Amino acid sequence: MAKSSVIPFGPQHPVLPEPLHLDLVVEDEKVLQAIPQIGFVHRGLEKLVDKKDYNQFVYVVERICGICSFGHSMGYSETIERLAKVEAPKRAQYLRAILLELSRVHSHILWMGLAADAFGYESLFMHCWRLRERVLDLFEKTCGGRVIMSVCAPGGMLRDIDNSVLVEIKALLDSIKGEYTQLCKAFLKDESVKNRTVGIGVISKEEAEAFSMVGPFTRASGVTYDVRSLGNGAYGDLDNFEPVIDDQGDCYARMKVRAVEVFQSIEIITELISKIPDGEVFEPLKVNLEKDFEATNVLEQPRGECFYYGKGNGTKFLERFRIRTPTSQNLAGMVTSLEGCDLADVNMIVLTIDPCISCTER
Secondary structure (H helix, E strand, O other), X not given: OOOOEEEEEOOOOOOOOOOOOEEEEEEOOEEEEEEEOOOXXXXXXHHHHHOOOOOOOHHHHOOOOOOOHHHHHXXXXXXXXXXXXXXXXXXXXXXXXXXXXXXXXXXXXXXXXXXXXXXXXXXXXXXXXXXXXXXXXXXXXXHOOOOOOOOEEOOEEOOOOOHHHXXXXXXXXXXXXXXXXXXXXXXXXXXXXXXXXXXXXXXXXXXXXXXXXXXXXXXXOOOOOOHHHXXXXXXXXXXXXXXXXXXXXXXXXXXXXXXXXXXXXXHHXXXXXXXXXXXXXXXXXXXXXXXXXXXXXXXXXXXXXXXEEEXXXXXXXXXXXXXXXXXXXHHHHHHHHHOOOEHHHHHHHHHHHOOOHHHHOO
16 A cells, blocks of 8 residues: 655745745655645735835835736725725826736736746747737836836826827737737647646636635636726726636636636727826825724736735824735635646646745735
């Protein structure tokens, strides 16, 4: 009778883009249990609200994660605006949504490149990241930064984007559609990719709901939940929004959901550009936050729902600030999807879940 053993997976591993650490209990080549080890890169960023006032802390928040940096600054800024009982200018809300969707395009194409690298398709990896560079060029042109942009703050946007530049953004996104369609064919039609992903790492709809999973991870299991459907900010002005759903719940379904979401984000950006109003984009906040007053906010980051909580203390410093990131919400589903899989499939299952350890270990 075979005896089980424990194999460490990560935090340094050739396939992992981030320092995820799992202890895998295996018997022969089967994974019986996956035990996540959290805290490897803990930085204590939330505690810094003691030392940075609410206007300064936005620059700390967006450094929680490079890929999700704009989303974090947007979610934090909206939380502070709720604490201060103000609303950002309408044009700023549109610009925020446009940049958030560009961040989703950037994140998903980056993820596709990492998946291609895991498959061993180096040329496909390069093609994905070449397209990603064109999105980063847009960030650099409109915000000045390619990863950390520092344009979103409580009160609106620190920089406006000219309507002529918005037209250029629309034209560039239209131009990459054809190339991106070819990339999707390589991922979704290739038989060797299907052999590595179809029926692997399955999470049922019932499990996804029981674990309160979020993002493409849960939508690939048939759960119709996307924070954008709530219509917050500029998303409420969209003519029609339907989350991208698949019901297979395996690695292939998660890959398919992310691939289609890029097209959806391009359509959202195009619609918002056609509707964006004129006006101011920033009204600086100079008020103290009411003592013991609390506010929450949710945002659909590229990896799923991100929850923000803030509590005032009567000054410009927060009493408490807390973020629940998509990956921390998806850990239970990730562990479950690994149980019973072949050891060789662990890296692909983890990659299709797309965990962000930088966000999780704040």
